[in-house]
Amino acid sequence: MRTYDVVIVGGGVVGCAIARRLSLTRATVALLEAASDVGEGASKGNSGIATCGAETTPGTLESELILASAHGWEALCAALDTPFERIGTLSLALTADEEARLPHMLAEAKANGVAAEIVSGAEARRLEPLVTPDVRAALHVPGDGIIDPIRLTVGYAELAARNGADIRRSTRVTGAQRDGDRVTVLDTTAGPVGARFVVNAAGVEADTVAALAGGAELSSWPRHGQAWLLDRELGRHFAKSVGGIPDEVTRGVYVTPTTNRSVLVGPTARNHDDRDDRRTDAETLDAIMERGRRLVPSIAPERAIKVFAANRPAGDPVYRVERDATIANLVHAAAIRSTGVSSSPAVAELVRALLEEAGAPVGEDRPDATLALLPLPRLLGHPHPEALVAVDPRYGQVICACEQVTAAEIAAAFAMRVPPRTLDAVRKRTRATGGRCQGAFCQAGVSFLCSAYGGMRPEEVWPA
Amino acid sequence: MAGVTVAIVGAGVTGLACAAELGRDAVVVDRIPVCGGVLGFDHDATRRLEEAARTAGAALHLGETAITWDGAELVAMGQDGVRRIRADALVIAAGARPRNRAELRIDGDRPHGVVSATVACHLAETGVVVGRRPAIVGDGDWARRADAELRHAGAEPIRVRGRALAVRGTTRVAELVCDDGVVACDAVVLAHGLVPLRNVDGAVVDGVRTVYAQPCPDRGAIATAEEEGRRAAGAALAIMRAT
Secondary structure, eight states: OOEEEEEEEOOSHHHHHHHHHHHTBSSOEEEEOSSSSSSOSGGGSSOOEEOOSTTSOTTSHHHHHHHHHHTTHHHHHHHTTOOEEOOOEEEEEOSHHHHHHHHHHHHHHHHTTOOOEEEEHHHHHHHOTTSOTTOOEEEEETTOEEEOHHHHHHHHHHHHHHTTOEEEOSOOEEEEEEETTEEEEEEETTOOEEEEEEEEOOGGGHHHHHHHTTOOOOOEEEEEEEEEEEOHHHHTTOOSEEEOOOOSSOOOOEEEEOTTSOEEEEOOOEEOSOTTOOOBOHHHHHHHHHHHHHHOTTOOGGGEEEEEEEEEEEESSSOEEEEOSSOTTEEEEEOOOTTHHHHHHHHHHHHHHHHHHHTOSOSSBOTTOOOOOOOOOOSTTOSOHHHHHHHOGGGGOEEETTTTEEHHHHHHHHTSSSOOOSHHHHHHHHOTTOSTTTTTTTHHHHHHHHHHHHOOOHHHHSOO | OTTOOEEEEOOSHHHHHHHHHHGGGEEEEESSSSSOGGGOTTSHHHHHHHHHHHHHTOEEEETEEEEEEOSSEEEEEETTEEEEEEOSEEEEOOOEEEOOHHHHTOEEOOOBOEEEHHHHHHHHHTTOOSOSSEEEEOOSHHHHHHHHHHHHTTOOOEEEOSOEEEEEOSSBOOEEEETTEEEEOSEEEEOOOEEEOOOOBTOSSSOTTEEEOOOOOOTTOHHHHHHHHHHHHHHHHHHHHTO
């Protein structure tokens, strides 16, 4: 059994961000993820917006961590080969009541030190011609960005692995052994793992992990959200993320381009207690589309490429990023709700500081740590494909025609330190099968490349 | 590439018929390294039309995937690199595919094992089955073909008659809920409806100087596809003349 200085439980965006941060220090690090890949929970099912914090409640830990993360996205995403564009958000007021709420939203943004402005309906339509002519006014937050949350999560994990962190997937924590007030060993479905310090970043399962470790009772539950993804043909026309005016319960439905220029319409927010429930239903999806069309009338279900649902963590209170009250070597990064992507860099830094305070050897960064991944050029949207083919002729072999994913890109995915082990994991790293035909014309070809580049047997790719 | 005036995406019956009509004015690209598309390279109609297109002087670049069109240039990628084809008009004759899950509005869980009939057939041909008891949604050519090929590969497929509403199952497909009952199954094969396959950026919807020739017939309707190809040739010539 190997013993690590720090063992992180949970391979979502938060756990992977922590793994990356700690991998820059002298500590030995392992990350344990129950699923077959990182980013299989809330992190692959969110709206892909990196908010700069305009709408957070001033003075809260959530607000503080989002604001601390907001300025670093360009540099961080460049280092993690993750698409990011600071395109800005328009929150549309369609009624007099909603318009009356704008000054409060502006004041909140100002209190957070975030640049924002109230614009007229005409100005909103100039900034984003696709929005409804019914817009009366809008809050414009130019600092909000769109990000690929899956590539971010995978990028965090990959950089951590390059720096020696063990990213152990298909490894579910089933119990913990203690010595007094310290956890010493985590029992897992893949055998015991020794731990000098433990980080609980288990997302919707954070309460379970806290209980297994004998730590504080966390009050957390899943919040179910459904969304549509529409064709790139629509998304390439978008200039802004478009939202409504939030009410007491939810931020509401967005109509936002993703970084690959699909259009995401959603999500909903429904509290429930079934962590495995990722169902979509027609009634909810129709309601989302109707709400989305009030903001951007030209979107249509006919251009859907996919619908999905995910469970994001919810809690009371939210953002439990703290040392456990009884277990001396346990740090929680729990109840990090839908803003987890936006706060993940600062959450990771805070967890590092908490671990240092608890005595973990994470106070000093290694001078030899790798700080950036080599960016992998991709064919889609590339201005000069000839240059790609000159470097690697496999760029000429387009496997997924919808998303223009080539054999070179799929080969590169399998050359990662955190390589794909399923077709879905190939999609998460390359977008292959993720386009308008949803794999109808490439899923077989991608499976064959899983065998060619990944050494997977067909029955592993297609388990019976 | 001097003399080229119409670029054609797709070397199936429609694209070949279009190319045969246009002769030296036509350049055809297809991502598959042989002609025929869904009909197959060894079909009589494929052989006849490929011969006609080549005899008329059309250029065929097979095994090359068209990726972008800007109204004047088609870019295609292949084993030999990048091909840039200057053209006055573009004909999309890329055929059709079964509807995807979102287009069919099949809700419910999202486990592994919900696949297009195209994928199920392709894998079955290599001896891999997507499930032991796959439910097949749809009643056209793709459904019949998936049924036959999965059976041949050793599976026991179930043809679904009702409208599929929702998938149940957390990691694997467990059942398919239809409007006339619940089907126990371990995979779902989507073979319902045909929609045009359009993957050239700039020509997905309303491309500039673009003619769409995608009649979406079942495989019996070769004559319809040929006629559509000839119609597209006329439409492309009209675009060229208007220039």
